[in-house]
Amino acid sequence: MSILITGGAGYIGSVTVEALRAGRESIVVLDDLSAGHREAVSPDVPFYEGDMSDVSLLNKIAKRHNIEQIIHFAAFASVPESVSKPLKYFENNTGKVAKMLEILREYGLKNIVFSSTAATYGDPQTPVIDEEHPKRPCNPYGLSKYFVEQILDWSDSAYGITHVALRYFNAAGALPEGELSADSHARGEDHNPEGHIIPLVLQTAIGQREYVSIFGTDYPTPDGTCVRDYVHVLDLAYAHIKALRYLEDGGKSQKINLGNGKGFSVREVIETAREVTGRDIAVREDARRAGDPSVLVAAHQKAAAVLGWEPRYASLSGIIQTAWDWHKNHPGGY
Numbered sequence: 155m156s157i158l159i160t161g162g163a164g165y166i167g168s169v170t171v172e173a174l175r176a177g178r179e180s181i182v183v184l185d186d187l188s189a190g191h192r193e194a195v196s197p198d199v200p201f202y203e204g205d206m207s208d209v210s211l212l213n214k215i216a217k218r219h220n221i222e223q224i225i226h227f228a229a230f231a232s233v234p235e236s237v238s239k240p241l242k243y244f245e246n247n248t249g250k251v252a253k254m255l256e257i258l259r260e261y262g263l264k265n266i267v268f269s270s271t272a273a274t275y276g277d278p279q280t281p282v283i284d285e286e287h288p289k290r291p292c293n294p295y296g297l298s299k300y301f302v303e304q305i306l307d308w309s310d311s312a313y314g315i316t317h318v319a320l321r322y323f324n325a326a327g328a329l330p331e332g333e334l335s336a337d338s339h340a341r342g343e344d345h346n347p348e349g350h351i352i353p354l355v356l357q358t359a360i361g362q363r364e365y366v367s368i369f370g371t372d373y374p375t376p377d378g379t380c381v382r383d384y385v386h387v388l389d390l391a392y393a394h395i396k397a398l399r400y401l402e403d404g405g406k407s408q409k410i411n412l413g414n415g416k417g418f419s420v421r422e423v424i425e426t427a428r429e430v431t432g433r434d435i436a437v438r439e440d441a442r443r444a445g446d447p448s449v450l451v452a453a454h455q456k457a458a459a460v461l462g463w464e465p466r467y468a469s470l471s472g473i474i475q476t477a478w479d480w481h482k483n484h485p486g487g488y
């Protein structure tokens with residue numbers, strides 16, 4: 155039996171693949187490399203380049219590897235792009251998932267760990283968001299993921315396929331070389347175009363960008379900039395492994411937040427990056443962007459109670475330090 159990792163050549167997927175590899179799990183990766191990198195997956199992991207809804211490819215993988223569990227990362231993940239190209243997001247992030255599950259259930263699929271997102275909640279009604287918060291996604295990306303959560307609920311009631319939908323807040327940081335085992339490899343963020351604040355700040359520190367934009371300085375927060383919850387990518391990887399074990403042990407389907415439970419403003423991120431890098435980081439103050447809530451912070455008690463998961467990288471400087479090591483050593487990405 156192997157665990158199928160869709161999107162395993164992407165940022166969070168490739169770190170999770172390294173963590174599973176270090177634990178000697180039997181895994182297989184499926185990624186169409188639309189945003190991922192072949193180099194991000196070790197050559198000793200079975201790798202299939204292709205689309206998650208490719209029927210003949212899925213049949214081949216399922217027959218060869220006896221797939222009973224999936225960790226499903228594959229998706230398009232840009233909120234602004236989802237607003238301008240909503241159908242692209244509903245097709246890839248929702249439609250293709252239903253098709254993939256329809257094929258794999260015939261081979262005895264039992265469990266799914268799904269990359270969901272804080273974007274399923276929409277505009278926060280409370281400063282700290284727990285899992286019971288209303289789900290009113292305010293962009294097609296968040297809605298495309300919320301649809302999948304519902305597809306998973308119906309797949310549980312109809313076929314008994316159980317799931318943990320992990321609603322991540324902001325993934326950040328990188329996997330240091332040799333962190334997990336003597337032969338575990340460095341993995342980090344390499345998106346093109348890059349839309350996440352920490353890589354943008356660090357690319358500015360390296361000199362690849364002239365400045366980093368702060369979108370909005372008049373939010374009702376202590377320093378006027380948006381506050382977000384950053385969770386280290388290796389902490390995310392461990393949460394996926396714990397979620398798989400939980401399902402294997404007969405745990406029922408769950409929706410669970412993954413965050414640090416602490417918020418940091420954009421200015422705090424930039425100031426911390428200046429301290430970590432010892433470099434000057436130029437900023438430009440721009441207007442607010444549509445659809446950016448002022449504060450997004452996770453309640454993470456449920457992850458502790460159900461999965462026994464706690465973030466190990468609690469400090470912002472620790473998270474940024476790992477990302478800085480990655481960007482310094484891989485200025486051109488993979």
Ligand SMILES: NC(=O)c1ccc[n+]([C@@H]2O[C@H](COP(=O)([O-])OP(=O)(O)OC[C@H]3O[C@@H](n4cnc5c(N)ncnc54)[C@H](O)[C@@H]3O)[C@@H](O)[C@H]2O)c1
Nearest residue numbers: 161164165166185186187188189190205206228229269325
């Ligand atoms: N990065 C974050 O902060 C964050 C936050 C919340 C949720 N998520 C979710 O986590 C998951 C991973 O995010 P990431 O930052 O690693 O993104 P990523 O873009 O680095 O990885 C996604 C991977 O999926 C692959 N992919 C996309 N469509 C595919 C398809 N049809 N068939 C096969 N492969 C396909 C891409 O090539 C890529 O390697 C995504 O589902 C994303 O929505 C990410």
